[in-house]
Amino acid sequence: MESFQGFIIFITFVVLLSAYQYKAQSPGSSTIPAKQLDSVLQGYGFSAFVRPHTGVIYDANVPVNLTGIKVSVLRLRSGSLLGRGVHSFKEFDIPVGVWVHPYVERLVFVYQNLGNWSSVYYPLPGFRYLAPVLSLLIYDAANLSATNLPEIDFVASKLPISINFTNVAPVPSGLTPKCVWFNLDGSPEFRELVTDNVCSTYRQGHFSIVVNSTGLAPSPAPSAGPNVGPIPVRHKSHNSTVWKIVGGVLGGFVILVLAAWLLGLLLRYTQKKKVAKMEQHAEVGETLRMARVGNAQAPVAYGTRTQPMLENEYVA
Numbered sequence: 001m002e003s004f005q006g007f008i009i010f011i012t013f014v015v016l017l018s019a020y021q022y023k024a025q026s027p028g029s030s031t032i033p034a035k036q037l038d039s040v041l042q043g044y045g046f047s048a049f050v051r052p053h054t055g056v057i058y059d060a061n062v063p064v065n066l067t068g069i070k071v072s073v074l075r076l077r078s079g080s081l082l083g084r085g086v087h088s089f090k091e092f093d094i095p096v097g098v099w100v101h102p103y104v105e106r107l108v109f110v111y112q113n114l115g116n117w118s119s120v121y122y123p124l125p126g127f128r129y130l131a132p133v134l135s136l137l138i139y140d141a142a143n144l145s146a147t148n149l150p151e152i153d154f155v156a157s158k159l160p161i162s163i164n165f166t167n168v169a170p171v172p173s174g175l176t177p178k179c180v181w182f183n184l185d186g187s188p189e190f191r192e193l194v195t196d197n198v199c200s201t202y203r204q205g206h207f208s209i210v211v212n213s214t215g216l217a218p219s220p221a222p223s224a225g226p227n228v229g230p231i232p233v234r235h236k237s238h239n240s241t242v243w244k245i246v247g248g249v250l251g252g253f254v255i256l257v258l259a260a261w262l263l264g265l266l267l268r269y270t271q272k273k274k275v276a277k278m279e280q281h282a283e284v285g286e287t288l289r290m291a292r293v294g295n296a297q298a299p300v301a302y303g304t305r306t307q308p309m310l311e312n313e314y315v316a
């Protein structure tokens with residue numbers, strides 16, 4: 001049985017190792033996740049408030065390793081947001097009727113324009129960005145030196161918020177552009193455009209205009225879109241994706257074979273045990289089990305429902 005235990009340990013090890021490798025490969029290793037970028041940019045955005053006035057847009061400075069990203073902030077009372085909206089905060093036009101949840105008295109809008117970093121932080125394989133990713137997020141304004149704040153949810157209850165993209169790259173012929181919306185966990189949703197360069201939203205998040213570039217020749221002239229980042233699907237990353245898939249399939253196959261082998265061993269082992277038991281029974285015939293009754297040993301027949309008791313146990 002020792003080899004059997006060793007085998008189980010080996011299998012567990014293999015499974016853990018492959019799980020670990022899968023985990024290590026999945027996120028982009030060279031850049032921080034988009035969620036973390038939000039909180040970093042919240043900090044840089046808030047630092048633009050030096051003796052701030054309510055209702056005034058301030059542009060923030062970002063560190064050199066994020067050059068190309070633009071961040072702006074705007075502080076408001078949530079009552080004013082609900083009752084008056086904001087007629088154009090950068091590309092966003094915010095109508096009346098926007099509620100925040102949970103309620104805060106004053107809030108800060110943080111605007112992000114990810115510029116040439118759009119496809120780095122929001123990679124969309126099979127799609128090409130025609131405009132940079134723009135973000136609209138809300139935070140509590142109670143402490144303007146706070147960092148790592150959670151976002152405050154909001155919803156436009158009457159009209160949607162519109163996003164008027166400027167400098168949209170020309171649409172490749174034959175393709176239909178779509179609005180893409182990333183919610184805070186980064187998963188994309190596709191919507192129709194309102195007009196050629198306008199998308200709309202009822203909620204917070206990250207927005208852009210994309211085309212499905214599956215089957216399109218890669219790499220157009222880089223001058224096509226002034227603010228647009230690197231083309232998401234390049235030949236190299238496509239190749240590495242293919243290899244990842246091939247590797248995943250092969251790895252899965254090996255694990256499947258090992259699992260089948262393990263199952264076979266397990267079945268044979270239990271079968272053997274069963275046979276051994278049956279043989280033992282055959283030898284002894286109607287085996288009597290010895291059970292402890294009080295301090296004495298007494299034979300107990302198989303299948304006996306009531307256990308024998310000593311009478312004096314009932315004597316109170």
Ligand SMILES: *[C@@H]1O[C@H](CO)[C@@H](O)[C@H](O)[C@H]1NC(C)=O
Pocket residue numbers: 032063065066
């Ligand atoms: C940018 O550089 C700073 C140090 O100057 C570092 O703390 C930060 O993590 C870097 N940010 C990103 C997004 O790489």
Ligand SMILES: *[C@@H]1O[C@H](CO)[C@@H](O)[C@H](O)[C@H]1NC(C)=O
Pocket residue numbers: 067068116117120
């Ligand atoms: C974006 O452009 C800036 C210069 O404008 C450059 O420093 C930065 O490395 C670029 N980022 C990417 C991801 O290419």
Ligand SMILES: *[C@@H]1O[C@H](CO)[C@@H](O)[C@H](O)[C@H]1NC(C)=O
Pocket residue numbers: 143144145146147
């Ligand atoms: C505001 O946030 C900063 C940084 O987290 C903290 O040091 C400070 O104590 C906070 N101030 C108040 C009034 O909560």
Ligand SMILES: *[C@@H]1O[C@H](CO)[C@@H](O)[C@H](O)[C@H]1NC(C)=O
Pocket residue numbers: 164166195198
């Ligand atoms: C979008 O902005 C452009 C100029 O920046 C303006 O001409 C156009 O009317 C705007 N469209 C909408 C729907 O706001």
Ligand SMILES: *[C@@H]1O[C@H](CO)[C@@H](O)[C@H](O)[C@H]1NC(C)=O
Pocket residue numbers: 126212213214215
């Ligand atoms: C992109 O287009 C291809 C065909 O051109 C289609 O198979 C694929 O489903 C499309 N992707 C999405 C997400 O719509």
